[in-house]
Amino acid sequence: MTHSPSHTHSATEQHHSSADPRRWAALALICVAQFMLILDVTVVNVALPDMAADLDLSRATLTWAVTAYTLCFGGLMLLGGRLADALGARRTLLAGLAVFTVASLITGLAGNAATLLGGRIAQGMGAALLSPAALSIVTTTFHGTERNKALGVWAAIGGSGAAAGVLIGGALTDGPGWQWVFYINVPIGLAVLVALPALVPASAPQPVRLDIPGALLVTAGTGSLIYGLVVAGDAGWGAPATLLPLAVAVLLYTGFAAVERASRTPLMDLRMFTRRPVLAGAFLMLVATALLIAYFFLGSVYLQHARGFSPLKTGLLFLPAAVATGLGAHIASRLVGRIGSRAVAVAGMAISALGSVPLTQLSVEGSVYTGLLPGFVVASVGLGTVFVTATTTALGMVEHHEAGLASGVVNTFHEVGGSIGVAVVSTIAAAGIEAGSVGGFTDAFTVCAIAAAASAAAALALLPRGKPQMSGGPHVH
Incomplete structure (x- = not known):
């Protein structure tokens, strides 16, 4: 899910690590840790209505329960990658895992909105440390064909985590309670913390300058943007309470751009956005993640609020859509090399738009198995290809030496896209979420359909011709 430029080891260290018999066991543990991080993006969606009822959460707070995690995960991810270089990947991974585990316990114990959101923010900070460090260990521990196999396992974690999240979230919420979607991380996190040091050798820290101002500015800017989008659902789009945080977001993003241009070691090399493939990839990742997480958010609240479904039944209904995302990704991985990125991306977004059409016709009486479910599955196949x-x-x-930078940019947009998508659809569907009426949900799904169709047209213009040549470097999902 996340990527950072991997730091280099000496040839001696590389030879030693590639021959280390512990490397596959280490990969298994690292993938377990990464699986928890991905799980926490989707596992919460199914638990939202129960959380809202127990803690008396407003629509805005419910939205932040999802976005606070992905906001901190995405906003601080590049800084986490630099910290892995500066402090050593193993040390950074263990620190991130410890923070994530403790934060999961706090979130599960939350008795009010403030504690819940504080726990989600801390979970995101832990994830931002853990994930880039974990990938750095994978890319420096394995070499040649073994590296491609290891990265294939890593990539598979993304799709399986999303699929498992909706099912596990439903089962735990319906069983012991919503708190267990967070509690489940605690024993797993502790077990990995104990076992990992024996399997992953420590790496020497490197002298790396940390762009902390840049990380704070981009995270604060995105937070202000999401705050403005969420407030608009209650105050209206033209209200000062909406316009002020949106204006602050613009100022913070401008400040971020100035800091990055002036820095010798910028957190994000903004010149990467002059590379058409990187700009196109970032755009596609932003829109696809925004749409997918928005579908899960809207669908969960609609099914449980408006239709009275149980969390487990909701999770089971989402499972085909989650699997369809993986199917779309598998199909695209075979087609991209044959017909090129542009055709696959345009087709994927168009399929997503078509799948969204039945969702614009939802009612309180029609069958979800002939309307919502087919729409979700079709849309998810399209998004998986994107x-x-x-x-x-x-x-x-892009050039091989730029792959790490491009990867960091695309993965930042992956997490931030989820935050923005949920904020937008929560505001559009505000009336439906608070009152359980269908109108707000159909409006939100209509916007999703329009966004997917517009993105298909944009992809046609934005994506370069030709077929990508993958070099076996890090990749997402």
């Missing part, structure tokens, strides 16, 4: 196309375009159409 995820792969976004990554292969950004990484396969």
Whole structure:
């Protein structure tokens, strides 16, 4: 899910690590840790209505329960990658895992909105440390064909985590309670913390300058943007309470751009956006993630609020859509090399738009198995193809030495896209979420359909011609 430029080891260290018999066991543990991070993006969606009822959460707070995690995960991810270089990947991974585990316990114990959101923010900070460090260990521990196999396992974690999240979230919420979607991370996190040091050798820290101002500015800017989008659902789009945080977001993003241009070691090299493949990949990743997480958010609240479904039944209904995302990704991985990124991306977004059409016709009486479910599945297949196309375009159409930078950009947009998508649809569907009426949900799905169709047209203009040449470097999902 996340990527950072991997730091280099000496040839001696590389030879030693590639021959280390512990490396596959280490990969298994690292993938377990990464699986928890991805799980926490989707596992919460199914638990939202129960959380809202127990803690008396407003629509805005419910939205932040999802976005606070992905906001901090995405906004601080590049800084986490630099910290892995500066402090050593193993040390950074263990620190991130410890923070994530403790934060999961706090979130599960939350008795009010403030504690819940504080726990979600801390979970995101832990994830931002853990994930880039974990990928750095994978890319420096394995070499040649073994590296491609290891990265294939890593990539598979993305799709399986999303699929498992909706099912596990439903089962735990319906069983012991919503708190267990967070509690489940605690024993797993502790077990990995104990076992990992024996399997992963420590790496020497490197002298790296940390762009902390840049990380704070981009995270604060995105937070202000999401705050303005969420407030608009209650105050209206033209209200000062909406316009002020949106204006602050613009100022913070401008400040971020100035800091990055002036820095000798910028957190994000903004010149990467002059590379058409990177710009296209970032755009596709932003839109696809925004749409997918928005579908899960809207669908969960609609099914449980408006239709009275249980969390487990909701999770089971989402499972085909989650699997369809993986199917779309598999199809795209075979097609991109044959017909090129542009055709696959345009087709994927168009399919997503078509799948969204039945969702604009939802009612309180019609069958979800003939309307909502087929729409979700079709849209998810389309979005799955876009995820792969976004990554292969950004990484396969730039120089090899730029792949790490491009990967960091695309993966930041992956997490931030989820935050923005949920904020937008929560505001559009505000009336439906608070009152359980269908009108707000159909309006939100209509916007999703329009966004997917517009993105198909944009992809046609934005994506370069040609076929990406993947070099076996890091890739997403």
